Amino acid sequence: MAETSHKQPAEAWITGIGLASSLAEGLDAHWDALAERRVNVDTTSFAPYVVHPLAPLSFDKQIPKKGDQRQMEAWQRIGTYAAGLALDSAGIKGNTEILSRTDMIVAAGGGERDLAVDSAVLSSDDYGNATPGALNERLMNDLRPTLFLAQLSNLLAGNIAIVHGVTGSSRTFMGEEEAGVDAARIALARIAAGQSDIALIGAAQNGERKDLLMLYEFGDFNLKDSYAPVFARGSKGGFALGSGSAFLVIESRAHAEARGAKPYARLTNVVADMSRRRNEGDVTISMQRLWGQLGNVHDDAAIITGATGAQPVTAEEVDFLRAQSGHPVRATGTSFGHIMEAQFPLGIALAALSLSRGALFAANDPSGLEIETSKAPDQIVVIGAGHWRGEGMALVEAVR
Incomplete structure (x- = not known):
C-alpha cells in the first residue's frame, strides 16, 4: 500500500502593519506613545461618556482623491488609511501584480x-x-x-479595493470583537492550507458617534464621567469607545521570501470560542480551554489583551490572567480605548511590533496586574473576550 503524504501547513508571516488610532499614526509614533504611557481621552465632548478621539490624520496621504474621501464616512476613511499604511509597511503598495491576488478579510460593524x-x-x-x-x-x-x-458593512473592503487596488477575494465578517478574531483565524487557516499566499486583514471604528454611544448605553456598557485604566474601573466597569484602525498583511513564508520581504513576526495559531455565559466563570473556563489549544506556550510568554473593562466579562478575564501570573500582561483598552472589531487585530499588530523590536511596551495600569519586564519576549499571546459574546486567542512568535 502506498504511503499517504501529508503536506506541512505553510508558515504564516506578518509582513505589514498599519496603525491609526487615538495615540498616533504609524509604527514609530505608536511605539513612542506607548513608551511614554500616553493616553488621549476626551471626557467633555460626549459627556458623560468617555471616548478616545482619533489623532489628527492627513487623509490625503493614503486617499489622494477628494471624491473618494467625500463618499466615505469616518470609519471607512480611517480603515482605508490604515490599510494603506499596512500595504506600505509590507512593501506591496502599488504592486498591481501582488495586489491583484491579495485576499482581503475585513471585520466591520453596521456602519454609521x-x-x-x-x-x-x-x-x-x-x-x-x-x-x-x-x-x-x-x-x-x-x-x-x-x-x-x-x-x-462591506463598504470598507470596497473602498480599500478602489483606493489601493486590492482585488483578490474579499470577505467581510460582522460580529463585533469576535469578527476581528475570525478575520485572523480564517486568514491563517487559508494560508496554512495553501489556499492563499497573501492577505490583508483588519478593521476600523469611529468611536466619536452619538448613535454608537446611544446603542451601547442601552446595554449599560459605556464608561461614564471619568477615565480610568481598564483594570482599575471597579465593579461597575464599562468601556471607553475609541477611534482607530489596525490592518495587517499576512503571507506565507515562501511567498514573503520569494519577494525578499522581512517578517515582523510569525502568526502561529488563532483559536476561538463562544461560551454560553450563563453561569459565573464561563468566560474563565473558555479562556483556559483556548489557552490549552494554542500549542507550546512558553512560561515567560507575554500577554496582550483587548479586555473591554465591561463587566462581568472583564472580572472573569482577570481571574484567568491572575492564574497566568508568570506572564507579563498589557491591556490595549487602557491606551487605545475599545475599538470593537479592530481590538483583536490591534493586539496582533502590537504583538508583532513588540517582537520585532525585542521588547514589550511599558505597563500602564495601577492595579498591579501589569508588571514591568526587561526581558525580550519570543512569544506573545493575544487575547480577546467580547463585551457580550465571543472569546479568542492568537499565538504570535518571533522569527529569528
Missing part, C-alpha cells in the same frame, strides 16, 4: 447612521406632520444608495 435624516424623520412624526408613506419617501430621497439607515 445619518443622524440628520434620523432627526428629521422623528421630528416630522413627532409634530404630526408625517403623511402616509412619508417614511418610505424620506428614505428613498434623503439617503444615498449605499445607505440603509446605516451603511453597508
Whole structure:
C-alpha cells in the first residue's frame, strides 16, 4: 500500500502593519506613545461618556482623491488609511501584480447612521406632520444608495479595493470583537492550507458617534464621567469607545521570501470560542480551554489583551490572567480605548511590533496586574473576550 503524504501547513508571516488610532499614526509614533504611557481621552465632548478621539490624520496621504474621501464616512476613511499604511509597511503598495491576488478579510460593524435624516424623520412624526408613506419617501430621497439607515458593512473592503487596488477575494465578517478574531483565524487557516499566499486583514471604528454611544448605553456598557485604566474601573466597569484602525498583511513564508520581504513576526495559531455565559466563570473556563489549544506556550510568554473593562466579562478575564501570573500582561483598552472589531487585530499588530523590536511596551495600569519586564519576549499571546459574546486567542512568535 502506498504511503499517504501529508503536506506541512505553510508558515504564516506578518509582513505589514498599519496603525491609526487615538495615540498616533504609524509604527514609530505608536511605539513612542506607548513608551511614554500616553493616553488621549476626551471626557467633555460626549459627556458623560468617555471616548478616545482619533489623532489628527492627513487623509490625503493614503486617499489622494477628494471624491473618494467625500463618499466615505469616518470609519471607512480611517480603515482605508490604515490599510494603506499596512500595504506600505509590507512593501506591496502599488504592486498591481501582488495586489491583484491579495485576499482581503475585513471585520466591520453596521456602519454609521445619518443622524440628520434620523432627526428629521422623528421630528416630522413627532409634530404630526408625517403623511402616509412619508417614511418610505424620506428614505428613498434623503439617503444615498449605499445607505440603509446605516451603511453597508462591506463598504470598507470596497473602498480599500478602489483606493489601493486590492482585488483578490474579499470577505467581510460582522460580529463585533469576535469578527476581528475570525478575520485572523480564517486568514491563517487559508494560508496554512495553501489556499492563499497573501492577505490583508483588519478593521476600523469611529468611536466619536452619538448613535454608537446611544446603542451601547442601552446595554449599560459605556464608561461614564471619568477615565480610568481598564483594570482599575471597579465593579461597575464599562468601556471607553475609541477611534482607530489596525490592518495587517499576512503571507506565507515562501511567498514573503520569494519577494525578499522581512517578517515582523510569525502568526502561529488563532483559536476561538463562544461560551454560553450563563453561569459565573464561563468566560474563565473558555479562556483556559483556548489557552490549552494554542500549542507550546512558553512560561515567560507575554500577554496582550483587548479586555473591554465591561463587566462581568472583564472580572472573569482577570481571574484567568491572575492564574497566568508568570506572564507579563498589557491591556490595549487602557491606551487605545475599545475599538470593537479592530481590538483583536490591534493586539496582533502590537504583538508583532513588540517582537520585532525585542521588547514589550511599558505597563500602564495601577492595579498591579501589569508588571514591568526587561526581558525580550519570543512569544506573545493575544487575547480577546467580547463585551457580550465571543472569546479568542492568537499565538504570535518571533522569527529569528
